Amino acid sequence: MTWYTIPYLYGAALATYIAVAGILWALHRLNRDDLLLPVGAMNYMLLLTVSQYMASKIGAFVGPLVIPMGVFTYSASVAMLDFLTLKYGRRVGYWVVRIAAYLQVLIFIINWFVIGYPPATFWASLQGSFASIMGVSARVAIASITAFLISETYDVFLVSRLSGGVLRRVGYSDPVAMTIDTLVFIPVAFYGVVPNIWLLMASQLAVKLSLVPMTMLAVWINRRALKYGLAIQQSK
Numbered sequence: 001m002t003w004y005t006i007p008y009l010y011g012a013a014l015a016t017y018i019a020v021a022g023i024l025w026a027l028h029r030l031n032r033d034d035l036l037l038p039v040g041a042m043n044y045m046l047l048l049t050v051s052q053y054m055a056s057k058i059g060a061f062v063g064p065l066v067i068p069m070g071v072f073t074y075s076a077s078v079a080m081l082d083f084l085t086l087k088y089g090r091r092v093g094y095w096v097v098r099i100a101a102y103l104q105v106l107i108f109i110i111n112w113f114v115i116g117y118p119p120a121t122f123w124a125s126l127q128g129s130f131a132s133i134m135g136v137s138a139r140v141a142i143a144s145i146t147a148f149l150i151s152e153t154y155d156v157f158l159v160s161r162l163s164g165g166v167l168r169r170v171g172y173s174d175p176v177a178m179t180i181d182t183l184v185f186i187p188v189a190f191y192g193v194v195p196n197i198w199l200l201m202a203s204q205l206a207v208k209l210s211l212v213p214m215t216m217l218a219v220w221i222n223r224r225a226l227k228y229g230l231a232i233q234q235s236k
Contacts, residue, residue: 003068005060013072013211020047020076021218024083025092028225036225040084045100047077049107052144055189058200065203068189074148078155078177079218082170085156086219086226088135107155108141142190151181167227170219171212178208 018042027035051070059069085093155177163167186201194200219226 006062009059009061009072009207013075013214016047016072016076017079017214017218019028019220020080021221024222024225028222032131033225037084037088040080040087040174041096041099044077044080044084044096045103047080048100048104048144048148051077052104052107053184055144056140058194061203061207064196065206066194066200067203067207068185068200070144071204071207072211073216074181075178076218077148078152078174079170079215081152082159082174082219083222083226083227085159086166086169090156090160093160094153095143097149097152097156100152101145104141104145104148108145139193140189146188147181147185150184151177154180166219166223167216170216172222174215175209176211176213179205182208191207 023043024036024040026234027033027039028060051074053070054069054073055070057069058066061067081093081096084096094124155173158173158176159169182201182205185202190200
C-alpha cells in the first residue's frame with residue numbers, strides 16, 4: 001500500500017457520488033423533473049455495469065486489508081436506487097432492480113460471445129489483450145448479479161417501509177443492504193481463489209459502511225427534488 005491509497009479511494013468515491021447526485025440536482029433546478037426517473041435509472045445501471053468489471057481487480061487498502069475495486073461505484077449505485085425509491089415508490093424501485101438484473105445478464109452474455117468469436121487474422125495476436133480488458137470471469141459476473149439482486153431488492157423494501165425523514169431511511173437501510181451484498185458476493189466470486197476470503201469480506205464491508213455518509217450526502221443534495229417523495233410513498 002502506498003501513502004495515497006486511502007485519499008485516492010475516497011476521493012474517487014466522493015467525485016463519483018457528487019457527479020451522479022449533481023446530475024439529478026441540475027435536472028431539478030432546470031425544472032426537468034420529468035427526466036429524473038430515466039436519468040436516475042440510467043446512472044444506476046451504468047454504475048452497476050462499471051462495478052461488475054472493476055470488481056475483478058483486488059486493490060490494497062490498509063495494512064493487510066484488500067478490496068474489490070468496484071466497491072465505491074456499487075455504493076454510489078445504492079444512492080441512485082434510494083433516490084428513485086424515495087421519489088417514485090417501492091414498485092418503481094423493484095422494477096428498476098429487475099431491469100438492471102436483466103441488462104447485467106445481457107451484457108455478460110454479449111461480452112462473452114464477442115470474446116469467443118473468431119477474430120480476423122491480423123487481429124488474432126491482440127485477442128488475448130481484448131479478453132483481458134473486457135473479460136469478466138463467470139464467477140464474478142454471477143456473484144455480482146446475484147448479490148445486487150438480493151441486496152438491492154431488500155434495500156428498496158427497507159427504504160420504502162421505514163418511517164421518518166429520508167436521511168434516516170437511507171442511514172438504516174443502506175448498511176443492511178450493503179452487508180447482504182458482501183455476504184453473498186465475496187464467497188460466490190472469490191471462494192477458493194483469494195487466500196483469506198474472510199479478510200476480503202471484512203475489508204469490503206468496512207469500506208462500504210464507511211461510504212454510507214456519502215450516500216446520505218447524495219440524497220441530501222437532492223432533498224428538494226424529493227419533496228414529493230414522501231407523499232408518493234404514503235400512497236403506496
